[in-house]
Amino acid sequence: MTPPPFQRLLDAHAGDVLRFLVGAVGREDADDAFQETFLSALRAYPDLAHADNLRAWLFTIAHRKATDVHRARARRPVPVGDVEERAAPEPPDASDWDPVRELPPRQRAVLTLRYAADLPHRDIAAILGCSEDASRRAAADGLKALRKELVP
């Protein structure tokens, strides 16, 4: 089966992918990650074996790009002064997500996929290669950790 014109994926999912990436890596790196996500998707698109859950497939790629950004940051620690400079221009809705980016990888991924991109736990489990239960648990743990951090 031929997948639909690629533009249809952009029309349907570009907004959610960008919201997910803003949540997952921050506003500053979101645009580059967006470009890389859709470039990878475009490259792989004609060889796609089945086109039944293109949304989950796209977010699998977006999640991988977000993970790449975090790994690159871990290798290249940002001086404290820079962090403050970068945090300042973030509008309040995006800075809500700052503490999420400090969580362990799985909790971060589950919370951004669930609450920034509105994916169901079934899709999140498929994207992360874990069970639905594990996805729900990671979300609960993540939210608990955020409450602890934010309500001293």
Added chain:
Amino acid sequence: MTRLTPPTADPTAALARFAATAPADVSYAFVDSPVGTMIAAGTDRGLACLGYEDLHGGADPLLERIAAEISPRVLLAPAKLDRVRRELDEYFAGTRQDFDLELDLTLARPFARKILAATARIPFGSTSTYGEIAAEAGSPGAARAAGGALGSNPIPIVVPCHRVLARNGTLHGYTGGLHRKQQLLELEGVRTLGM
């Protein structure tokens, strides 16, 4: 924080950047013209499709056909169709008689490609007949098949199938509707005998 709400994010700029740089196999754009909105689609080889938007169910089925028959890497990238848009504007403004565009005839079958190639040689302001075009394409006597091939011309106007008439000089048929055939011929100063 009690609740995580999705961050606001407007993808317009990111989409524009993607459309300008992504290596699509097929780029398309909507082109306004005096004969209606058209969907222009091109590949590295040239213009592959110029479809009337109000026909055959609109843009979606046309783009699906392009995805199936050329490549699913189809992107809305108007800037890549700038030259097509400019030449069409010039044609409709009366300042251009010949299109200077490469064509990609992937959407046409082999027989239709020969018919389209013969049709592309009919000069501005002239007409031919289905029989003459068939003979020109190396299939004398195949007037009816030529009519069929032109009826599914993927690149009307640029491949001027509107210049092909029935032997008795009537308009006969047109992929975009007879009123458009008449309109295009009038624009080229051709007097027609009607439908």
